[in-house]
Amino acid sequence: MTLPQEIISILKNLEDSGFEAYAVGGCVRDLSLDKKPKDWDITTNAKPEQIQELFPEHFYENSFGTVTVKTEAEDPSLREIQITPYRVEGKYTDKRHPEEVEFVTKLEDDLSRRDFTVNAMAINKAGEIKDAFGGKEDLKNKLIRTVGKPEERFGEDALRILRAARFAAVLGFDINTATSRAMKENSEWLRAISKERIRDEFIKIINSENAYHGILLLEDLGLLEYITPELRQGINVGQNLHHIYTVWEHNLLALKYATEKNYSLEIRLASLFHDIGKPQTKNGDGKYSTFYGHDIVGAKITAKLMERLKFSKDITEKVVRLVRYHLFYYNVGEVTESSVRRLLVNVGPENIEDLIKVREADRIGSGRPKAVPYKLRHLKYLIDKVSNDPISAKMLKVNGQDIMKELGISPSPKIGLILSCLLAEVLDDPTKNKKEELIIRIHDLDKSTPEDLKNSLDKIQKAIEAEEKERMKKYYV
Structure with missing residues (x-):
């Protein structure tokens, strides 16, 4: 070595x-x-x-x-x-x-x-x-065991109770029988530990390859109630005809998918917490039970538990936002460009990809066979479309006011034709989109006939169609 x-x-x-x-x-x-x-x-x-x-x-x-x-x-x-x-x-x-x-x-x-x-x-x-x-020998046998008596080691620093679970999760080890028994019997000692130290161990479990089994281990050892008791409320809470798992099972399976995809801490946390509001909002029982408003309630619960665990403001705000808007609507033929724009405003353009990843985890955690079905691909297509400036004269460094000022003319169809011609030239060579160069071209184009100027419209339409074709290829196979 x-x-x-x-x-x-x-x-x-x-x-x-x-x-x-x-x-x-x-x-x-x-x-x-x-x-x-x-x-x-x-x-x-x-x-x-x-x-x-x-x-x-x-x-x-x-x-x-x-x-x-x-x-x-x-x-x-x-x-x-x-x-x-x-x-x-x-x-x-x-x-x-x-x-x-x-x-x-x-x-x-x-x-x-x-x-x-x-x-x-x-x-x-x-x-x-x-x-x-x-x-x-314990490494060889993949075993976590305290040095000496477990009660003495845990009595010295109660965080070791949580560290044992973390090492078992991160390394994929089992915990020695005497050690795990002492962890269960003395779990209340975790109340003496600062929330920051507990949060750090929790993050290491969530960020590990075995996050799913880590959370199950925390629950089995009676430790989860000292970290995220809100999550435990989903145990044995049945859902409706859209789900084959309980709320608890569903949340953990969503985390499992996010972990397998090696998604970020924020996505893993949002996947784990996304339905945390369901137990409080459940109405009825059986396959027709409902959970109206669980996204809003879940966001509030998530905000409180992350504040309690002293997560940073940036991480908390992002996870809460992902939980709040994880139920976004995306049925093909019904979702509109305006509704997609509202979603972008609510979630933030920088978070939209992560929100879709949380929805993927939600789907797989529900027992669905596909993480990204046709409907979700269609939504991605719309998001791409409304997120990019359309091909229009607004892309130019000059506008109609500049043309009227340079040529000394009043508003007329000619202004639109000149703008279209400038746009066609810029689409061919984006480096020409400089105000000084465009002003020179304005004077050149002033000498052209209306018929010559109208030819640029065909070029613009072809560019728009080409852009749409590329976008369709990206999201539809």
């Missing part, structure tokens, strides 16, 4: 100065899984002041003894390396932070305080792994 040169150099510097030094934690786990580490941590028996002496390019602004050393690596993950002395931690009375930190001399003592066995391995510059708690 080969380490990056920057890490080898730091480890060597520490060892040459008489200290022990190892890369530790998640980077060793990732290396063992043949994955590229996102960041690197080093542990050593050197004290913070000794580390600072060895590495002049550093900063040290914490109470845990961690010194961040700067490198000149091209790889962003190697530009700042955190070096922390071997340490053990005191009591966690708030289930978040240790009351005190004590530096120790043995690597095994440091590894014993870590959360899970797969994160409690260390590697030296020669590539030799120190594994005191069976991390390698």
